[in-house]
Amino acid sequence: MRAWTVAEHDDDVRLSEVPTPALRGGGVLVEVLAAHLPAYTKMVVEGNRGALPVPLILGPSCVGRVIDVAPDVFHVAPGDIVLDTALLDAGGDDQILVGWVGLGGPGGGSDRTDQMRTVWHDGVFAEHALCAKETMVKLPGAEHYPEPAHLAFLPWLCIAATGLHTAGSLAGRDVAVIGATGQLGGAAVLVALAEGAATVTAVGRNKQALDRLAELGPRVRTHQLTGDRATDAAGIGPADVALDALGATPTADATMAAYDSLRRGGTLTLIGGVRQNLTIPYGDLMHRRLTVRGSWMSDDETVATVWNLVRSGLLDLSAVEVLTVGLDDPAAALELAERTTGLGFVALVP
Numbered sequence: 001m002r003a004w005t006v007a008e009h010d011d012d013v014r015l016s017e018v019p020t021p022a023l024r025g026g027g028v029l030v031e032v033l034a035a036h037l038p039a040y041t042k043m044v045v046e047g048n049r050g051a052l053p054v055p056l057i058l059g060p061s062c063v064g065r066v067i068d069v070a071p072d073v074f075h076v077a078p079g080d081i082v083l084d085t086a087l088l089d090a091g092g093d094d095q096i097l098v099g100w101v102g103l104g105g106p107g108g109g110s111d112r113t114d115q116m117r118t119v120w121h122d123g124v125f126a127e128h129a130l131c132a133k134e135t136m137v138k139l140p141g142a143e144h145y146p147e148p149a150h151l152a153f154l155p156w157l158c159i160a161a162t163g164l165h166t167a168g169s170l171a172g173r174d175v176a177v178i179g180a181t182g183q184l185g186g187a188a189v190l191v192a193l194a195e196g197a198a199t200v201t202a203v204g205r206n207k208q209a210l211d212r213l214a215e216l217g218p219r220v221r222t223h224q225l226t227g228d229r230a231t232d233a234a235g236i237g238p239a240d241v242a243l244d245a246l247g248a249t250p251t252a253d254a255t256m257a258a259y260d261s262l263r264r265g266g267t268l269t270l271i272g273g274v275r276q277n278l279t280i281p282y283g284d285l286m287h288r289r290l291t292v293r294g295s296w297m298s299d300d301e302t303v304a305t306v307w308n309l310v311r312s313g314l315l316d317l318s319a320v321e322v323l324t325v326g327l328d329d330p331a332a333a334l335e336l337a338e339r340t341t342g343l344g345f346v347a348l349v350p
């Protein structure tokens with residue numbers, strides 16, 4: 001079969017002819033229908049986000065059709081449409097993302113995560129994928145969904161929703177999404193609207209992407225980041241829930257503006273790629289009864305919730321622009337993904 005492989009740490013992603021994976025214990029063989037190419041895939045391949053378990057077939061998540069299952073797999077069956085969440089969780093801090101960078105817990109890994117990555121390292125940017133059964137969630141009825149490529153956005157919607165749900169119900173509350181101009185942030189805006197937020201304040205730098213988000217409806221407000229913490233806090237809030245989905249930023253100012261914008265009892269949830277320390281005044285957090293949470297990847301229950309929102313039409317994926325690519329030219333696909341932002345993404349349809 002054809003697959004995108006990375007051979008070594010300083011190598012590019014290449015289109016390769018590799019053997020179709022053979023089924024083994026705990027495994028699910030899927031035909032890959034569509035996979036989201038994250039905007040920062042090129043950075044991942046270049047090693048800027050941690051070490052890939054090379055050599056590997058790249059790719060964290062996809063929507064696929066089950067072809068075959070190992071004898072010890074019972075929750076999905078041939079013919080099912082499934083979401084691959086990429087998250088293989090051995091409990092405690094031992095979690096890996098199959099086919100990608102990123103380890104759970106403090107991020108340093110352990111002997112056990114090394115073993116997990118030895119057994120399960122190949123991802124889904126390929127015609128077929130052998131997936132660990134723990135990463136598979138069934139999408140009942142998805143075989144009738146008219147635009148399968150759109151479903152490649154489900155993983156990002158589920159990651160965003162898992163983050164938002166740490167703050168409880170969103171219905172009737174004021175939600176702010178910092179980095180709404182990115183794909184994870186755009187996904188969060190769609191989820192918050194679908195789950196009944198009173199207002200959703202979309203926050204980012206890119207004016208064009210903010211304007212596009214504003215077109216989603218009258219509950220969307222926008223704030224273009226100024227870089228001045230006090231000005232940004234006033235523009236973002238007051239918020240009951242603030243979700244930070246920013247990429248790597250040189251300072252924590254935008255995140256702290258979101259913290260400042262919270263109402264009493266509010267929650268700031270961090271799901272982005274900011275690699276800065278946050279200076280949070282003890283007394284302020286205490287007196288304002290705030291919560292600061294982290295959230296990583298998604299859980300199966302949230303996948304079911306998000307899929308039901310999409311399936312019922314409450315979350316309308318036609319608002320998202322899908323640019324479809326095939327396997328032929330990985331370098332061009334990664335370039336395109338890097339240029340794609342906000343409510344647009346690149347779907348690999350092998």
Ligand SMILES: NC(=O)c1ccc[n+]([C@@H]2O[C@H](COP(=O)([O-])OP(=O)(O)OC[C@H]3O[C@@H](n4cnc5c(N)ncnc54)[C@H](OP(=O)(O)O)[C@@H]3O)[C@@H](O)[C@H]2O)c1
Nearest residue numbers: 039179181182183184204205206246247271272273296297
């Ligand atoms: N928690 C999890 O489970 C999880 C899962 C997947 C990804 N992530 C992380 O989430 C982050 C965002 O992912 P994504 O797919 O949304 O990426 P993306 O589409 O590239 O979006 C990046 C966002 O960060 C903003 N940004 C980047 N540099 C900035 C700067 N210097 N100042 C202010 N804003 C800046 C961008 O704003 P503009 O476009 O307006 O410039 C955009 O809103 C990634 O870094 C990734 O590591 C976390």
